[in-house]
Amino acid sequence: MFNELFGRRTIDKKIEKKLVKLSLIPSKYFEALYIERSTDIPSHLLDLCEREERELRGELLILQKQGIVDTKIEVEKYGLFERIIDATSVMKVVRLLMTEYKDQIQKEVYKELVKILKNVSELGRVMHQTVEGLYRNYDEAIENVKKLTESSKKIIANLTKFKFYNGEEVARFDLEDPKVQIGTAIRESVQSMLTVGEKILYIIEIFSFDHRDIL
């Protein structure tokens, strides 16, 4: 009851801080993964990122429970949290697949995939800036969503290289091919970051006083 009466704003501020921090994790993670895979030096940063993500996720869940999660703002904030969690969950799959299939992929292809990780890390940073923008300035967030969309298109275009041609000369993805599996996981990461951007646009549309019909 005390929180209801006096503590809501404090909780809101904590949620903001932790949500912004959580949104930076995919970028840090992909950056660390990129460095680890391009240098072949195992990085403890990845484990640290995973631990940080777990801690932040738990703390955010507690904080959101302390606030009343049935106002429109709280519900939308929770929706944003879920989408960021989607992005952080898929990033771990990329690491697992890259470790598992490293020796089954041609070196050139593997290098190409590693290069894409750098772009995904940059995309993650844009996603983080979009979340920051949502809190700071709606216009800034909208600009960042545009950047997010453009950058993700480029990454997805790069990923579509990993196809094979069947007997009828039709391009297909072989879903059992390791490189396709890694590519798919990276694509899912990119898409989950895009959905964070979409959610932010939706939040701006419903809560902003002068950004109607931006979707």
Place this chain on the structure above:
Amino acid sequence: MADLILIIMVIAAIVLSFAIGTNDETFAPVVGVKRLSVKTAVILGAVVAVVGSFVLAPNVSDTLNNDVSTLQISAEPLLIFALFASMAVCLILASVFGLPISSTEAMIGSIIGLTLISYEKMIWSWGGMGHIFFTWIFSPILGFVSSLFLMKLTHKILSKRIKGFRNLETSNAISGSFLLIMVVVAGFSRAGNDISNAIAPIYPLFQESGSSIFYQRLPMLIGGAGLGLGLIVIGWRVLKNLGNNVVELTPESAFIVQTTSAIITLVATILGIPVSGTMILVASFIGAGYGSKKPVNLKSVRVITLFIFLTPIFSGVCAIGFYYILRGVFA
């Protein structure tokens, strides 16, 4: 017999306080914006009701000496019981369905019913029913228009000030806190006023010269406890319905609703214009909804409006029924 009547009067006062508490919609805006949960609002409302009733000096002298008919209700205990029973039934029934109704409407309807069967006359001039009718028409219009205008103005100001989600949350927190303060103040004063109706018959019995102030205000405490209990047992339905189902409120719009109601009531009191608090509040909800371009649940609005029309008729019929039942019992 005198003791029995006194006991019945105290019980009637408690029941009517309880009934008024069940239909106290003061905390609806804070529930609407989820600033408080229904449970917390009800508990806080009950505390405010008890303290407000006890602290505020009672103003009960004119309550039963109504100026809408020539009927002298205070002269006959049966009329008082019938009036109280009918008001209590109307308020509790409406509250069970989560509908806010005006206790003044219930009271006037009952007085009209009792006047009819007592072969007394209604006073239709401005000093009597004239100003009551004016209140019933003027209050909702004033509430709607004022909150619509204020809401649009607030939207314009906020659209320039709120640049991001952080600003929005800060604005919500500030509006929510102001809203809470306003609601507590409104609940405080409303408790004092509303309880007057319920405790009017027993209040003089506690005003013995030389008795302590606590003893003198005991009827207010009894009334406040009844009101608080009513709010806890059934009142949450009204808070939930008005706060959640009529229109989707934001802290800003809820603040506008509460501010509009408070300002109109204050200005009307200063100018001597009679207004209905419930009608203003309900109309302000709808006005704020349209002003902030939020969807208004027209089905709920229609039901509330229908009950506003039906309350005086139903309470009048109830009062007549209760009068004949009580006359049969005590004859």
